[in-house]
Amino acid sequence: MRGRGLIVVFGLLLVGCSTPSVHFMREGVEAASLSRIDQEWILQRLWRGDVGGGYREADSILHVSVDGETIYVAHPSGVVAAWVGETGKELWRRQLSGRIMAGTGVGSKHVVVVDDEGVVRAMRTVDGVDEWRQNAGAQVLARPVVSGTVVLLRTGGGQMLAIETVDGSVRWRNRHRVPELTLRGVSEPLVHGGRALAGLANGRLSSIDLVTGQTIWKVAVDRARGSNEITRLIDLDSRPAIVGNVLFAGAYQGRMVALDVATGESRWSRKVSVLRDLGADDSGIYAVTSKSEVVGLRLNDGAELWRQSALRGRGLTAPSVLPGAIAVGDYKGYLHLLDSVDGRFLGRIRLDTEAIISITSAKPDRLYVASESGRVTAVRVASAEPG
Numbered sequence: 001m002r003g004r005g006l007i008v009v010f011g012l013l014l015v016g017c018s019t020p021s022v023h024f025m026r027e028g029v030e031a032a033s034l035s036r037i038d039q040e041w042i043l044q045r046l047w048r049g050d051v052g053g054g055y056r057e058a059d060s061i062l063h064v065s066v067d068g069e070t071i072y073v074a075h076p077s078g079v080v081a082a083w084v085g086e087t088g089k090e091l092w093r094r095q096l097s098g099r100i101m102a103g104t105g106v107g108s109k110h111v112v113v114v115d116d117e118g119v120v121r122a123m124r125t126v127d128g129v130d131e132w133r134q135n136a137g138a139q140v141l142a143r144p145v146v147s148g149t150v151v152l153l154r155t156g157g158g159q160m161l162a163i164e165t166v167d168g169s170v171r172w173r174n175r176h177r178v179p180e181l182t183l184r185g186v187s188e189p190l191v192h193g194g195r196a197l198a199g200l201a202n203g204r205l206s207s208i209d210l211v212t213g214q215t216i217w218k219v220a221v222d223r224a225r226g227s228n229e230i231t232r233l234i235d236l237d238s239r240p241a242i243v244g245n246v247l248f249a250g251a252y253q254g255r256m257v258a259l260d261v262a263t264g265e266s267r268w269s270r271k272v273s274v275l276r277d278l279g280a281d282d283s284g285i286y287a288v289t290s291k292s293e294v295v296g297l298r299l300n301d302g303a304e305l306w307r308q309s310a311l312r313g314r315g316l317t318a319p320s321v322l323p324g325a326i327a328v329g330d331y332k333g334y335l336h337l338l339d340s341v342d343g344r345f346l347g348r349i350r351l352d353t354e355a356i357i358s359i360t361s362a363k364p365d366r367l368y369v370a371s372e373s374g375r376v377t378a379v380r381v382a383s384a385e386p387g
Contacts, residue, residue: 029291031313034334034348041325041337041347044380047088048351051075052374063143064360064368064376065106067125071360071368072111073376074103080113080128085362088378092128096121101139102153107146108165114140120153122168134168136161142188145196150210152189152196160189160198162213172213176200187239187277190247192261197240197247205240205249205257207264217264221251238318239277241285243299248285250274256287258302270302276318279326283340286326292316294328296343306343311336320359320367322381327367329356335369337381351377 052075065072066085074080078096080103083089096115103113110122110131118136123129138155145152150171153161162171189198189208195216196208207216240249242261250256250272258267272287272295279286284296284305292314296305315331325346326338333352338345352371360368367379 029313031315031331032310035310037345037348039347040345040384042380042382042384043335043337043347043349044382045349045351046378046380048375048377049073049081049083049088049090050375051081052077052079061357062100062103062370063358064370065104065111065143066360066362066368067106070125071362071376072104072106072125073370074100074113075374076100078115080104080111080123082111082125082128083376085366085368085378094123094128102141102143105144105146105151108148110146110151110165112144112146112151114144114153118155120144120151120163120168122151122165132168134163134170145188145191147191147196147210152191154188154198158200160196160208160213162196162210174206174208174213174215176204176206190240190242192242192247195261197242197261199238199240199249199251203251203254205247205259205264207261219257219259219264219266221249221255221257238274238287241278241280243280243282243285246299248278248280250278250287256285256297256302258285258299268300268302270297270304272297276316279319279321281321281323281340286319286321286340288316288319288328292330294319294326294338294343296326296340305341308338308343308345310345315355317356317359320361322361322367323364324383325381327359327361327381329359329369329371331355333371335359335367335379347381349379351379 051073062074071085072082081093082091098115100113101116105112109125112122114120120134122131138157140153141156142154150162158176160174187199189196194210204218204220206218238250245261247259247261255269256272257269273290274287275290276288287295294308317329320327326340329335334350337347354373358370365381369377
């Protein structure tokens with residue numbers, strides 16, 4: 001195992017030696033059974049594409065990336081492909097020699113993935129031809145973020161790297177200490193106002209200058225508690241969210257906070273254990289808890305607006321935000337649509353027999369849903385009400 005300290009696979013965190021394995025998208029609590037709901041909204045399959053065989057491990061949760069009218073997707077086996085978002089028509093496909101651990105990042109006419117040896121590969125978006133390669137010198141677990149002239153990488157060993165999009169040369173490295181025991185996985189940084197904002201395994205949130213790599217501010221979201229290393233885990237493995245000038249972040253077994261994005265000054269703090277990326281819009285901040293409950297919080301003070309517990313233990317994905325609705329997928333291949341105002345169910349559709357691992361929203365009515373079967377399904381979402 002590379003990197004400092006011991007890394008715990010999040011889906012197996014609470015599983016003892018004598019109990020059966022828990023699916024990697026679940027957190028160990030008993031999975032709730034689904035009850036019948038009224039289909040208030042329409043969820044329509046548009047097309048489905050296959051990028052590779054199924055996989056059942058938490059090492060490489062790959063995401064669909066959208067760039068204009070094209071989507072890009074990768075599979076751990078080394079497949080990278082570009083499809084037309086509207087129709088699913090394949091534009092190109094590459095079979096790389098190494099296993100892909102992180103991807104896909106898209107921007108500045110590049111598609112970026114990282115293999116299990118820490119080699120960063122940038123390909124042209126138009127045809128998948130290699131532009132450059134660079135060795136990060138460490139295992140990269142988070143999706144690369146392409147922002148203008150830099151590609152940002154997070155490593156499991158406590159580094160953030162900025163490399164130039166033009167040739168892959170390293171612009172800077174920012175290092176931080178990693179606890180001896182962490183969850184396996186790191187959140188991808190969020191870019192805003194010339195800064196990279198990232199949650200760290202030590203429960204801190206850091207704001208880093210994109211040009212120089214210098215830390216502008218670092219704030220403790222929570223502190224470790226408990227009598228053993230597992231109960232003291234406070235990783236910030238969820239990607240933060242921004243609304244206006246306020247940054248929202250959450251820690252596993254910790255708290256959610258709202259901070260001034262410029263200074264890191266605290267606006268509010270609430271006890272919520274967060275494992276997946278956060279979602280947000282002008283009405284609220286949305287989180288999937290470590291027990292797979294979906295929670296809506298008020299922006300200005302963090303007060304709980306609603307909590308949907310009917311999906312408890314079903315290994316939910318991060319929430320994907322649409323106008324008026326929140327989409328989450330579960331470990332049995334169901335896509336659930338919730339009302340963003342009160343959390344009630346608006347619709348449900350089963351897209352696969354295997355787990356949904358990520359959801360990417362594109363147009364206001366479009367979702368691209370990736371499953372552990374290696375399939376990507378395009379879904380149109382619309383209210384069933386006239387007009």
